[in-house]
Amino acid sequence: MVNRVFVFLCCLILLASCTSSGDDFFCEIPDEFPIIGIPTIDSVKQDDGNIQLVETAPTIIDFELYAQDGSTINNDFLRGKYYVADFFFANCPSICPPIKRHQLIFRDQVDEAFEETIYFVSHTLDAKRDSVAALKIYAEQLGADQKNWLFLTGSSRTIYDLAKSYVIPAAINENAPGGIDHGGQLVFVDKQGHIRAFADGTNPDSVDCLLEKMKAFIETDN
Amino acid sequence: MRFTLYFLSFVSLLLIVGLSQSCERDAYIEGRALYNEYCANCHQEDGSGLAALYPPLTKSTFVDGDLTGLACMIKNGRQGQSTIDGIRYTQQMPPIEKLTPIAITNIANYISKEWGSEHYTTLQSVRDELDGCPNQ
Structure with missing residues (x-):
């Protein structure tokens, strides 16, 4: 009897000494990449006098901003391109550096996987300090591939409105690190300006999840 | 007699498991936690920095030398350019103004142990240095 109790206790201790392997990440992006947001519904009068309801999928609002090379970027420029949008600022000491690191890794893998151009569009939330010249230096120091990676600045109002349109929270807050509170999501947008997926830019597993699902989606989307 | 033997083996097993777990912890657990909270976003958890934006601590003269100037830099930040x-x-x-001298000592010793010349600083020398920071 003592023998069995002894063996049982020993097994119990050995089992308890095993450490857990940590949380497994669950990739939540659906394969069909549904358009995200609330559609607008308009009533259109037909020739025969009947009213028909027409549903329009939501798109990113109109904007005009400047890239790090000084060129003007607007919706027309991005139409016909897949892109991943995010909001950051150069002096952000909290979530931006890890997000930018994950974006660099993502970018490298995109280049390997696709001939087709996919853009990164990073908007500064600190337009006062992040001028076109400052963003140019930032992009160079980050080692970003600037052919396909836009760093946008311009009117603060436009950028904060745009953040709302991308469903990313952003607000000036002097108690936040660097003075601006904002979300760290990466937003995947299709060729027509529809939001199709989000990833948590601070979590490398979530960024990987977006990359893998995005590859499969783009292959079937054309 | 037999029972004593079982009891002794049981206690030894407990000791082995307990010790092997506690030995995995390093002596710089506080410094590591503080580093990960305040420094790792930019300098990375492995101290490698990020491209040409944020310098690595592995080759930094401040970490590889005798840590002079490190306490003031952690506390007051750094403006201007540096070549590393x-x-x-x-x-x-x-x-990072809210860091206490003890926290700064822990961070300095942690990064020195991880990536530097393992030159250690004391609370007193950190206090002395903080009293004479250039931009205070």
């Missing part, structure tokens, strides 16, 4: 290992860095380092 041939790369020019211009991003400013923000001050």
Whole structure:
């Protein structure tokens, strides 16, 4: 009897000494990449006098901003391109550096996987300090591939409105690190300006999840 | 007699499991936690920095030398440019004013142990240095 109790206790201790392997990440992006947001519904009068309801999928609002090379970027420029949008600022000491690191890794893998151009569009939330010249230096120091990676600045109002349109929270807050509170999501947008997926830019597993699902989606989307 | 033997083996097993777990912890657990909270976003958990934006701590003269100037830099941040290992860095380092001298000592010793010359600083020398920081 003592023998069995002894063996049982020993097994119990050995089992308890095993450490857990940590949380497994669950990739939540659906394969069909549904358009995200609330559609607008308009009533259109037909020739025969009947009213028909027409549903329009939501798109990113109109904007005009400047890239790090000084060129003007607007919706027309991005139409016909897949892109991943995010909001950051150069002096952000909290979530931006890890997000930018994950974006660099993502970018490298995109280049390997696709001939087709996919853009990164990073908007500064600190337009006062992040001028076109400052963003140019930032992009160079980050080692970003600037052919396909836009760093946008311009009117603060436009950028904060745009953040709302991308469903990313952003607000000036002097108690936040660097003075601006904002979300760290990466937003995947299709060729027509529809939001199709989000990833948590601070979590490398979530960024990987977006990359893998995005590859499969783009292959079937054309 | 037999029972004593079982009891002794049981206690030894407990000791082995307990010790092997506690030995995995390093002596710089506080410094590591503080580093990960306040420094790792930019300098990375492995101290490698990020491209030419944020310098690595592995080759930094401040970490590889005798830690002079490190306490003031952690506390007050750094403006202007510095060249480390041939790369020019211009991003400013923000001050972390709420760090106490004990916290700064722990961070300095942790990064020195991980990536530097294992030159250790004391609370007293950190206090002395903080009293004479250039931009205070």
